[in-house]
Amino acid sequence: MDVIANQLFAGLSMASILLMIALGLAIIYGAMGVINLAHGEFVMLGAYVTWALQTHVGIGILPALPIVFIAVALVGLIVEKAVVQKLYHRPLDTILATWGIGIILQQLVRLGIGAESRFVKGPEILSGNTEIGPLIMSNYRIFVIFFSIAVLFVTWRLMTRTEFGMKLRAVIQNRDISECYGIESKRIFSITFAYGAGLAGIAGALITPLFSTIPTMGTGLVVDAFLVVIVGGLGSLVGSAVAAALIGEATALFSIVINDTLGRIAVLAGIILLIRFRPRGLFPTETRR
Amino acid sequence: MSSKFQFELVALVIFAVVIAFGVPAVMNYDGFELNTFARYLALAIVSMALALSWGVTGLLNLGQAATFGMGSYAMAMHLKLRASSGLPDFMSWNNVSELPLFWVPFNSLAFTLLAGLLIPASIGGLIGIFMFRARIAGVFVAIITLAFLVAFQLLVINQQGLTGGQNGLTGLAQMTLFGWAFDPYSMGFYYLVAGCVTVALAIGVYLTHSKFGLVLRAIREDADRTRFFGYNVANYKTLVFCISAALAGWAGMLYTLVLEFASPTYMGVSFSLAIVIWCAVGGRESVIAAAFGAIVVNMLEGRLSDIFVEGWHLILGVIFVLVVMFMPRGIFGLLVEGAQKLRTVGRARPGHAVEPLSTTPLETNQER
Numbered sequence: 001m002d003v004i005a006n007q008l009f010a011g012l013s014m015a016s017i018l019l020m021i022a023l024g025l026a027i028i029y030g031a032m033g034v035i036n037l038a039h040g041e042f043v044m045l046g047a048y049v050t051w052a053l054q055t056h057v058g059i060g061i062l063p064a065l066p067i068v069f070i071a072v073a074l075v076g077l078i079v080e081k082a083v084v085q086k087l088y089h090r091p092l093d094t095i096l097a098t099w100g101i102g103i104i105l106q107q108l109v110r111l112g113i114g115a116e117s118r119f120v121k122g123p124e125i126l127s128g129n130t131e132i133g134p135l136i137m138s139n140y141r142i143f144v145i146f147f148s149i150a151v152l153f154v155t156w157r158l159m160t161r162t163e164f165g166m167k168l169r170a171v172i173q174n175r176d177i178s179e180c181y182g183i184e185s186k187r188i189f190s191i192t193f194a195y196g197a198g199l200a201g202i203a204g205a206l207i208t209p210l211f212s213t214i215p216t217m218g219t220g221l222v223v224d225a226f227l228v229v230i231v232g233g234l235g236s237l238v239g240s241a242v243a244a245a246l247i248g249e250a251t252a253l254f255s256i257v258i259n260d261t262l263g264r265i266a267v268l269a270g271i272i273l274l275i276r277f278r279p280r281g282l283f284p285t286e287t288r289r
Numbered sequence: 290m291s292s293k294f295q296f297e298l299v300a301l302v303i304f305a306v307v308i309a310f311g312v313p314a315v316m317n318y319d320g321f322e323l324n325t326f327a328r329y330l331a332l333a334i335v336s337m338a339l340a341l342s343w344g345v346t347g348l349l350n351l352g353q354a355a356t357f358g359m360g361s362y363a364m365a366m367h368l369k370l371r372a373s374s375g376l377p378d379f380m381s382w383n384n385v386s387e388l389p390l391f392w393v394p395f396n397s398l399a400f401t402l403l404a405g406l407l408i409p410a411s412i413g414g415l416i417g418i419f420m421f422r423a424r425i426a427g428v429f430v431a432i433i434t435l436a437f438l439v440a441f442q443l444l445v446i447n448q449q450g451l452t453g454g455q456n457g458l459t460g461l462a463q464m465t466l467f468g469w470a471f472d473p474y475s476m477g478f479y480y481l482v483a484g485c486v487t488v489a490l491a492i493g494v495y496l497t498h499s500k501f502g503l504v505l506r507a508i509r510e511d512a513d514r515t516r517f518f519g520y521n522v523a524n525y526k527t528l529v530f531c532i533s534a535a536l537a538g539w540a541g542m543l544y545t546l547v548l549e550f551a552s553p554t555y556m557g558v559s560f561s562l563a564i565v566i567w568c569a570v571g572g573r574e575s576v577i578a579a580a581f582g583a584i585v586v587n588m589l590e591g592r593l594s595d596i597f598v599e600g601w602h603l604i605l606g607v608i609f610v611l612v613v614m615f616m617p618r619g620i621f622g623l624l625v626e627g628a629q630k631l632r633t634v635g636r637a638r639p640g641h642a643v644e645p646l647s648t649t650p651l652e653t654n655q656e657r
Contacts, residue, residue, distance in 0.1 A: 035428060035431075083610060083614060086614055087613070087614065090617065091427075091428065092349055092427070092428070092431075093613050093617060095349070095428075095431060096565060096566075096569060096609070096613045097610055097613040097614060099562055099609075100606045100607075100609035100610035100613060101606070101610060102606075103602060103603075103605065103606030103609070104603060104606035104607060104610065106602075107600070107602045107603035107606060108603065110599075111599055111600065111603065219558070219559075223435065223436075223439060223558070226432070227432070227436065230429075230432055259447075261443050261444075261446070261447040262444075262447060264440075264443055265440045265443050265444055265447075268436050268437075268439060268440035268443075269440060271436055272433055272436050272437060272440075275425070275429055275432060275433055275436075276419060276420065276423055276425065276433070277423070279423070279425055279429050
C-alpha cells in the first residue's frame, strides 16, 4: 500500500511537469495546427536561463520565473516571426522546420555553455518533506503540482475571459472570417506562440532541481508532452490536464507492476490504441476548418 | 511512357554508371573510402523508401528507423550466430543459458535474408492496416509511427539478454555466400551494395510511374476523391507501407554488412528524423532525388564534421531549416524549375504562359 501511495504521488508529480510542457504545445497546436518539435528546446532554454541567473546573478528559482518566462517567450517570438509564420499553409513542414530549429538551439547551447550537466539548487523554503503516515512527499514537488494547476487556471482565464483569448478562439474557429472582422490573425499567432514558449520556459525552470540540466534534456520531454496533447484532444486545455494526469499515473503504476521501461512501452502502446480509436482525443473541441 | 518516366530512367542509368565506375575511380579504388561510400549507398535505399511513402503518397512515416533496425538486426543475428560457437557471448553475460527460440532460425542464411525483408514488411503492413482502416491521416500517421518507434527502441534496449541491449550486436562474422566471404573493404562488396541500390531504385522508379504510383499520387492529392473513384485507399496505403518497410529492412541488412555491427542507435528518433532530412534535401517526390539527398548530406557530414567537429550539427540544422522554408521540393525541385526556365527561354515565345509548377504538392493531404 505504501508503495502504491508513493508511486501515485510520483505519478502526479510527473503529470504536473508534463502538463506545464504540454499546455504550451496544446495552445500552439490548437491555435495554428503547428507541431512544435522545438518545444523541448524551449524547456531546455528555460532551464539554462534559470541556471545562468542562479550562478551568475544569484537569483533563486522562484524570483527568476518571470524573467525566464519573458526570455523564452522572446526566443519563441523570434522563431515564430522568422520561420513558423512562413509555413502556416504547410502544416506537415512545420514539424520539420521546428525540429531543425530544435537542433540549432540545442547546438548553440552545447557550443556556448558546454555539454556537461549543470545543477540548480531548489528554493530553501521548499526543501524538506511532508509526511502523511507512510506517504513521503517532497515539498518542492507539491509546490510544482499546485503551480501547474495555477498555470492551467491562468491559461484558461486567458483563453476564456480576456479579449485576446476571444480573438484567439475566433481565429481557431475560422481564420478567414475573423480577419474580416478586423482581427489580425498573424499577430494573434505570434503572441500565442510566444506565450506557449514562455510556458515551456517556466516548466524548464521548475524542473531544474529535479532533472539534470543538459542540452539534450528537451528531446525526450517533447515526445511525451506531445502525446499528452494528442491524447487530450487538440487544443483542449482540460483534455491536456486529464491526459497528463492519466499518462503520469499510468507510467508510475505500470512501473510497479512491471518495470520502468516496460511500463513506458505499455503506456506508449495504450496511447497508440487511443489515437487509433479516438483520433481527436479524449476531449475534442468543436472547430470549423 | 511519359516524359517524366523517361527522364527518371535516364537519371537512373546515369546514377548507376556513376556509382559503378565514377565513384571507385575518384576514390582511387581505396577499400576504406569505398566502404564509407557503401555506407552512404545503404542509407540512400532507406531515404528512397521514405520517399515512396512520404513524397509519393503523403504519409510522413517517422518510424522508418524501426524497420531499418529490424533488417539490420536480422542480419546481425545471423552473423553473430556464425561468429560464436554455441551461445552468443552477450547472452551468457546476461545469464541466458539457452538460445532463445526466435534466434534459432537465423542459423540459416536463406531464412535471414527473407526475414530481413519480410519481418519489416509484415510489421509495416500490420501498422498500416491498424492505421489506415480507421482512416488515420496527416499528422496522426507521423505521431503513431513515432510512438511505435520509441516503444520498439525501448523494447530492444530493455531485452538485453535477447538483443544485446544498448551495446547492440558486435563481434560479427563476415557473411559468406556460395563460399565467397564478404570483406566490407573489398571492391566486390562495394559492387554488391551498388548493385542493390540500383535494383532498389529501379523498383522505386517503376512503382512511382506505374498505375500503382499514379493512384498513390492521387491519394496524396486528395484521398477522399480517390476513394470515390472506387479505389481502396486503405489497401494502397498499407501496401506502400509494406514496400517501404521491406526496402528499409533491405537497407538495414546492407548497413550491418558495411559497419559490421548493429546498434539500437539506428532505431532512434534522431536517426529517423535524419532520414527525413535526407529525403527532404534531395527531393521527396522522386526516389532518385531522395537517394541522392542521402548521399549528398552524408558526404557533407563526412567532410564537414572533420573540419567543424563541434559546429557540424548546427550547420546541418541551419541547412535543414533553410531547405524546408525555401526549397520545399529539395534539390530535385530546383532542377525541375531550372529545366523549365531553360525550356521557356529556348522556346522564346513571348506571351506563352508557362504552366505554373505546383510548389506545394504535399499539403492537400490534411485530415478532415
